[in-house]
Amino acid sequence: MTASVTEDVVKPWGRQEMAARLARDIPEGWYVNLGLGLPTLIPDHIPAGREVVFHSENGVLGMGPVPPKDQVDTWLVNATKQNITLVKGASLFHHADSFGMIRGGHLDLCVLGAYEVAENGDIANWATSQNDAVPAVGGAMDLSAGSKRLWVLMEHTTKDGLPRIVSRCAYPLTAACVVKRVYTNLAVIDVTERGFEVLDMAPGVTLESLQACTDAKLRMAG
């Protein structure tokens, strides 16, 4: 928590609340890919009866929850290589088709975690320096460049309180000018041609306190 935010008033959203806040904005019928970490909490918060189809880039549409230990099919894994289930209506396909779906703009939404998001929509989420010992990128660049819309779900600041919503990314880019919206523990912020526009804030957060822990100009939407 930064010094400018009064602790007895501010109630930052917890991890589950962040996921729930984002899940609220996913309408029925969307095909959605979720990245590692926080985004994996989202499916639990999709209201019962709302049909949202989850994509896993290793070749699944209609990914269901983690199975109970006695019902695991070890031939079914997600992008993090954990065992999963398939929902009714699920389909399986190979990698070129899977990334064709991604690159071809067929996914309505991709939600990724990130190190940084810049006001022009740049995202940095795969490397923290120019000389990582053994670099790895996976599908992050494909998903960022290819999805119809990219939302980022992340903590508003680093553990040390440094801004992650910035005027320009310092870390190596995953993709340029692609992020449409950022959900953090403090706010929901749209990325627009006019810059960052705040849609919603956690209880007790003010535009001033939010601005104090953000390294780019914020304005209220509307």
Next chain:
Amino acid sequence: MIDKRVASIAEALAGVKDGSVVLLGGFGVVGQPQELLEGLIAQGARDLTIVSNNAGFGSPMLPKLFGLGRVAKLVCSFPRPTPPAFEELFKAGKIALELVPQGTIAERIRAAAVGVPAFYTPTAVGTRLAEGKEIREFDGRTYVMERALHADVALIQAWRADRWGNLTYRGTGRNFNPVMAMAAKLTIVQTRHMVELGELDPESIVTPGIFVNRVVHVESADPPPA
């Protein structure tokens, strides 16, 4: 009679030459042909370029091949968790890593398979993985040119196969296998079940036999729980 079946792993891997580019199916350990990899270790080919989404996550086979100093280069999207054998060679400059976005690997392989020498993709534009590559604009959007990834050998894991080399897969064990099977000069398949010609429903065959050269029946284990 067309019969692509071979009796042993050794026969399946016969003739793989030093310096070969080898496509290795699998996403992590699921769909990765463990016994063919073991056979490649025994076969002895050196100076290999391995194309694999991961660097040996979940199985000791690929790290063993690295450790034996048999791999000159790895083409990979996600070499993490990184096996110590790879990391040591990488830090010592004794193995090259070509890091490629996952979908770009798949499409470069597909391009090689279908006679397309190069293509333009929006993936990686504006990032360091596009550095040094041709950039071109189409209809107001920027793309990077990627080349087809041709290979000498593909090592594939199937679920069912027949003597013509028609294949089906199991679960997410499909992953890179079908595109890799299409792209190599020599496609070698290990299959969990060998069935009679005609037993596979033509509607459900994923890899038509034209792409396959050798099939070996291996009653391999299921992937471990993860």
